[in-house]
Amino acid sequence: MYYFDTYAFIEVLRGNPRYGRFKTTEIATTKLNLMEVYYWLLNNFGKQTADSFYDETVQYAIEVHDEVIKEAMVFRMGNKAKGLSYVDCIGYVLAKANGLRFLTGDIQFKGMDNVEFVQ
Helix, strand or coil: CEEECHHHHHHHHHCCHHHHHHCCCCEEECHHHHHHHHHHHHHHHCHHHHHHHHHHHHHHECCCCHHHHHHHHHHHHHCHHHCCCHHHHHHHHHHHHCCCEEEECCHHHCCCCCEEECC
16 A cells, blocks of 8 residues: 655656556545645646546545644654655655555655655
């Protein structure tokens, strides 16, 4: 099972062949990632497509608890030089806490523990 960050969702939606094998895998994410993908779809394909994607994927969203937020900010502070986003830090910490691989192509995560890095 994989935690899909925003990058992973967008690459699947773009039809990136390197992400093809993840189309049928079990996934988890947060509403924060879905928010970012919704905005990308809204900008590129319109409201109907964005609404459809969100409505179909919201069932895979994991709740973000207070302790995850705190731990994610400690993680972000510890990796300040990488310039990681708040959403990515929450996703990374949440993935680890739930025994999921963090799927991304964001270069800042390349070589990090528990990351499935695909570009």
